[in-house]
Amino acid sequence: MSDTHNWSPESLRRQFPILDRKVHGEPLHYLDNAATTFSPECVHEAMSRYENHYRSNVQRGVYQLGVESTEAYEEARNSAAKFLNATSADEIIFTSGTTFSVNLIAYCLSQSFKPGDEIVVSVAEHHSNFIPWQRLREQCGVEMKLIPVLANGSLDLSQLDTIITDRCRLVAVSHISNVTGSITDLKHITGLAHRQGALVFVDGAQATPHGPVDVQALNVDFYAFSGHKSYGPTGVGVLWGRRELLDALPPFLTGGGMIERVTAQTTRYLSGNRRFEAGTPPIAQVIGLGAALDWLMALPWQEIRDYEQKLSGRLLAGLLDIQGLRLLGEQAVTHRAPIFSFDIESCHSHDVCQILDDYGVALRGGHHCAQPLMDALGLVATSRASIAVFNNESDIDALLVALNKVLEVLR
Amino acid sequence: MSRGLYDGEIKALAASQIAPQSLPGPDLQISVDNPFCGDRIDLQLNIEAGRVTALAQDIRACMLCQASANVVAKSAIGLSRDDIEAVSIELTAMLKGNDSDCWPPVDWESLALFEPVSRHKSRHGCVTLPFTALLKALPDTP
Numbered sequence: 015m016s017d018t019h020n021w022s023p024e025s026l027r028r029q030f031p032i033l034d035r036k037v038h039g040e041p042l043h044y045l046d047n048a049a050t051t052f053s054p055e056c057v058h059e060a061m062s063r064y065e066n067h068y069r070s071n072v073q074r075g076v077y078q079l080g081v082e083s084t085e086a087y088e089e090a091r092n093s094a095a096k097f098l099n100a101t102s103a104d105e106i107i108f109t110s111g112t113t114f115s116v117n118l119i120a121y122c123l124s125q126s127f128k129p130g131d132e133i134v135v136s137v138a139e140h141h142s143n144f145i146p147w148q149r150l151r152e153q154c155g156v157e158m159k160l161i162p163v164l165a166n167g168s169l170d171l172s173q174l175d176t177i178i179t180d181r182c183r184l185v186a187v188s189h190i191s192n193v194t195g196s197i198t199d200l201k202h203i204t205g206l207a208h209r210q211g212a213l214v215f216v217d218g219a220q221a222t223p224h225g226p227v228d229v230q231a232l233n234v235d236f237y238a239f240s241g242h243k244s245y246g247p248t249g250v251g252v253l254w255g256r257r258e259l260l261d262a263l264p265p266f267l268t269g270g271g272m273i274e275r276v277t278a279q280t281t282r283y284l285s286g287n288r289r290f291e292a293g294t295p296p297i298a299q300v301i302g303l304g305a306a307l308d309w310l311m312a313l314p315w316q317e318i319r320d321y322e323q324k325l326s327g328r329l330l331a332g333l334l335d336i337q338g339l340r341l342l343g344e345q346a347v348t349h350r351a352p353i354f355s356f357d358i359e360s361c362h363s364h365d366v367c368q369i370l371d372d373y374g375v376a377l378r379g380g381h382h383c384a385q386p387l388m389d390a391l392g393l394v395a396t397s398r399a400s401i402a403v404f405n406n407e408s409d410i411d412a413l414l415v416a417l418n419k420v421l422e423v424l425r
Numbered sequence: 426m427s428r429g430l431y432d433g434e435i436k437a438l439a440a441s442q443i444a445p446q447s448l449p450g451p452d453l454q455i456s457v458d459n460p461f462c463g464d465r466i467d468l469q470l471n472i473e474a475g476r477v478t479a480l481a482q483d484i485r486a487c488m489l490c491q492a493s494a495n496v497v498a499k500s501a502i503g504l505s506r507d508d509i510e511a512v513s514i515e516l517t518a519m520l521k522g523n524d525s526d527c528w529p530p531v532d533w534e535s536l537a538l539f540e541p542v543s544r545h546k547s548r549h550g551c552v553t554l555p556f557t558a559l560l561k562a563l564p565d566t567p
Contacts, residue, residue, distance in 0.1 A: 364487040368545070368548065369427050394485045
């Protein structure tokens, strides 16, 4: 766990041994954190401890190892509840990630949807928070209404009160866009949705890497995030839901670990979150995620945010200096997360990112699993730089220098 | 390393607009996407007796895909599906690093420019997408 009193970018970087490696003989400048962040050593140690000292199943064994693994697993649930400021750990469901969480909620809610019901989703959603709702439209006859975007890709909420009607059952939006870095005005959306009796599901995958979230203050109904984008392991995520809502939902997957009693004729399910964790869960990953969330909660977030904004300002200034560069999202660093997607005239993002790799700079190029947004903006792909707490000025400068090399090659 | 991927010849090939973007009365048309990156080709063809007589394509893609599409536009006219499939098989083999005495195929010599792409597995689909589009559009040879 980090020492909040002695925080510095360099002390933080020392907790990420992967940053020591080189790529093509160059120092690694990893700026694809919106896809996957690196994990600090404490996460690896927590998972290794489980594997080497008490590997066993959870919620089953009465022997010592089983008790220890169950305790560690439930401790991770407590960490997740604390990280999200949930009212109880009973509101936390461990899943394989945000995609699974959205599908879980879509399936479970659909059991009570009927033709004519409406779901509101934004054009800017990641496919994982878009396709499940499209499927419901096809399967249940619900109408899917879209929140449009402004020219910079941020949500256009100006007509929201006409989009969310009394037929709306659910609004599903991301907390922070994985493409534009724009921060969604959740309070505004939640206010309108709840007034019409609709629930609000939030894809928080890009928000949780930037500090703890308060689901009670946001007044949302469901919130999901992924471990691998939040300094934790891959293959694990968290779905939070209000307890009374979880109790009312039918199961998603069925099997061991989610039942009260099974007879030859019927099954009685556990209530609340336990109903949704069928089968042996990803125990090591959950324990690793718990360590990551503890680590995140121990960081001095005001200082970190100031630091991220400083890096963002440096990057923004450099990007906006490039002729023919179109930046998506807000231009003020105080009104956005440190995720920067850009399109350079006559330079395709895959070519840009390919050449950046020569200089050890790792950026994502492509549609970022947000093709409806790309279509709305008249783009097929963008290059995306996304900053994590371990990035430093050297990473930003390396990107900007390498971008100039890219332009020399491609233009 | 990207050395060789963006040489002058590839850049010139990508920049050359060999085919029009659309045909007045296409016999066949298809859109294909590279799911990895979102590259897209809208392809239109005229055919006669199973052979390509005219080709148009609207390409929103990376430089490698554009260059490859222009090779296709230059060399596919007059060929049947079987002819094009044979070239596609040779191209895929080259990208996978398999040596062949038939490489580069006759009349498709500019495909040799893509040899450096063989080192970049994530980019193979960029080069093969124009062939995928053509093969999807053309009916099987009777």
